[in-house]
Amino acid sequence: AQSVTQPDIHITVSEGASLELRCNYxxxxxxxxxWYVQSPGQGLQLLLKYFSGDTLVQGIKGFEAExxxxxxxxxxxxxxxHWSDAAEYFCAVGAPGxxxxxxxxxxxxxxxxx
Amino acid sequence: DAGxxxxxxxxxxxxxxxVTLRCHQTENHRYMYWYRQDPGHGLRLIxxxxxxxxxxxxxxxxxxxVSRSKTEDFLLTLESAxxxxxxxxxxxxxxxxxxxVNQPQHFGDGxxxxxx
Numbered sequence: 436a437q438s439v440t441q442p443d444i445h446i447t448v449s450e451g452a453s454l455e456l457r458c459n460y461x462x463x464x465x466x467x468x469x470w471y472v473q474s475p476g477q478g479l480q481l482l483l484k485y486f487s488g489d490t491l492v493q494g495i496k497g498f499e500a501e502x503x504x505x506x507x508x509x510x511x512x513x514x515x516x517h518w519s520d521a522a523e524y525f526c527a528v529g530a531p532g533x534x535x536x537x538x539x540x541x542x543x544x545x546x547x548x549x
Numbered sequence: 550d551a552g553x554x555x556x557x558x559x560x561x562x563x564x565x566x567x568v569t570l571r572c573h574q575t576e577n578h579r580y581m582y583w584y585r586q587d588p589g590h591g592l593r594l595i596x597x598x599x600x601x602x603x604x605x606x607x608x609x610x611x612x613x614x615v616s617r618s619k620t621e622d623f624l625l626t627l628e629s630a631x632x633x634x635x636x637x638x639x640x641x642x643x644x645x646x647x648x649x650v651n652q653p654q655h656f657g658d659g660x661x662x663x664x665x
Contacts, residue, residue: 444589467651478553478639478656479592486651525591529651534599535580535643536607537654539591 437462439528441540448516449548456511456543458526467529468509469537470500474522482524485509496520521547552576553657555640561663568627570660572640574620579645581623582607582654583615585636592639598623599645630664637661 438461448454460466467486471479483494490502500511509526523542530536552575562568572581580599584592584607594607596615604615612634614626627634641654 439591469653471656476658478658479641481653481655484653534597534605535645535652535654536582536594536597537651539593541589541591 437528437530437538439526439538439540441524441526441543443543444541445544445546447546447548450518451515454511454513454516454520454545456524456526456545458509458511458540459507460509460526460528461507462528466509468500468502469527469529470494470498470509470511471525471527472496472522473525473542479525482511516545516547518547518549521545553640553642553655555638555657555660557660558658559661561665562630563665564631565629568630568662568664570625570638570640570662572623572625572657574623574642576642576644576655577620578642578655579620580643580654581617582641582643583613583623583625584639584641585609585634586639586659587636595625595638630662632664635662635664 440459469484470482473479483492485492485502523544525542526540527537530538554573556571582597583595593609598604598617616624638660640657643654644652
């Protein structure tokens with residue numbers, strides 16, 4: 436069965452430091468991959484998506500992600516974190532069966548120290 | 550941001566009472582979804598709709614029913630609420646498209662439901 440694993444439940448970084456959030460997926464075919472961010476009390480906002488083509492994908496708020504088929508990974512990166520990036524981040528993969536369904540990872544909560 | 554309104558935003562009710570949550574969209578998107586979010590579980594799909602009057606179950610559908618009588622509205626009903634249904638509920642929408650590409654979902658701001 437398809438699944439998404441985010442190995443890190445909590446991550447703390449200092450403001451200005453680089454960030455990498457890990458995401459591993461299990462999927463038989465070419466996956467559709469997404470990263471979402473959730474600020475407290477709000478819904479999920481799409482950061483970026485991968486459908487095909489260039490394996491390095493640029494998103495909003497200065498984030499990027501790299502699809503590595505050999506490692507079944509889609510890690511999210513940012514070169515310099517801002518205090519406003521503190522939030523919860525979710526990786527998702529398109530689920531089989533159509534209808535744009537998604538399977539979500541459990542999320543990684545990011546804290547940013549000044 | 551996608552035009553998605555969830556109501557109510559907060560609700561406290563008692564075990565055994567019926568509860569209905571509403572999701573309203575102004576984007577004319579074909580697909581709509583209800584999720585629940587619980588710590589350590591991410592988002593889990595309850596039900597989804599692929600058109601007016603067309604709905605199907607997700608992975609955690611027991612105890613929930615849905616209805617979609619208009620493109621813009623998707624209702625989630627807890628017929629007899631239980632404490633295990635205390636959660637944050639999110640509605641999402643997605644454009645049907647026609648190119649077989651998995652389009653992203655866009656989310657409402659959620660409803661925090663507490664069942665005492």
